[in-house]
Amino acid sequence: MPRPLRLDGRPAEMYALYLTGVSVRGVARAFGVSPNVPWAMFVRRGWPLRPRKRLPGLWYNGRRYAPGKDGYYFTSSAPHTALHRDVWGAAHGSIPSGCQVHHKNGNPADCRLQNLALVANCAEHRWLHRGSDCVRQPPGGENLVIECACGCGRKFYQYDRWRRPRLFLHGHNRRGA
Numbered sequence: 001m002p003r004p005l006r007l008d009g010r011p012a013e014m015y016a017l018y019l020t021g022v023s024v025r026g027v028a029r030a031f032g033v034s035p036n037v038p039w040a041m042f043v044r045r046g047w048p049l050r051p052r053k054r055l056p057g058l059w060y061n062g063r064r065y066a067p068g069k070d071g072y073y074f075t076s077s078a079p080h081t082a083l084h085r086d087v088w089g090a091a092h093g094s095i096p097s098g099c100q101v102h103h104k105n106g107n108p109a110d111c112r113l114q115n116l117a118l119v120a121n122c123a124e125h126r127w128l129h130r131g132s133d134c135v136r137q138p139p140g141g142e143n144l145v146i147e148c149a150c151g152c153g154r155k156f157y158q159y160d161r162w163r164r165p166r167l168f169l170h171g172h173n174r175r176g177a
Contacts, residue, residue: 137163
């Protein structure tokens with residue numbers, strides 16, 4: 001027989017938030033704790049939990065694909081392959097070595113052919129997933145020669161070897177220097 005609900009203190013606040021429809025992970029985020037903390041509190045107290053929502057498995061070309069924790073679909077039997085790579089391969093042939101298949105809309109569960117694009121390498125794929133505030137040099141982008149912003153007239157490459165943008169030569173951005 002489950003214990004009676006004891007609604008007091010922080011666990012009760014967490015459970016009240018959970019009952020409003022927020023996930024266990026959302027409750028953990030709201031209280032600044034690991035996701036296993038509210039889950040363990042609820043289980044230990046015998047409070048009922050909602051069943052986990054799982055994405056359904058898919059069948060493609062006679063093989064079953066199950067969703068992983070990251071949203072990508074993989075076969076559960078050997079050889080383990082990703083659905084988006086198999087969809088691209090069935091339409092365009094084998095994927096060249098070093099190339100990656102990119103989801104245009106960013107949703108790994110959307111494996112429609114019109115949502116997939118082949119990118120040349122890992123650097124290009126990272127560039128597609130960069131944040132909107134990224135100022136680094138794009139892969140294969142031109143590295144122009146620019147003048148120092150301090151007004152000294154010296155010239156240098158716009159990006160350093162780590163593809164970070166530069167405005168000044170080393171030591172030239174200090175006032176009075």
